[in-house]
Amino acid sequence: MDIKVKVVGSTIGGEGVSVLNGAKIYGNENGTMYIASAINIPENLDCDAVLSELKRNMGQVDQESMEYSGLKKIIEKSYKDKKNILFEFKRHLINFSEGILASIIANQLH
16 A cells, blocks of 8 residues: 655755654554654753753643653653663654643754
């Protein structure tokens, strides 16, 4: 089966942004499509500032939600280096691209 994706009336990308590089697109029996490994966070992101703001804003997230449990794991985990933190951010954003972590990172980048 062929899958075609058509984007109309939208701009994708911008200066210094990589979009869908190395992305893997897959679906399930319900017809839901997922795009994995398509998130690119600049390596110069101030991860400590993101984690601090995330800790301050956890009260805004429903404690019974999957988003909350994922964020809690990110906050409580100790990281060996920045690559590990960025990996966890990306992994979380695949499922919660419109959540609080996405907003915090967006604010840090602007």
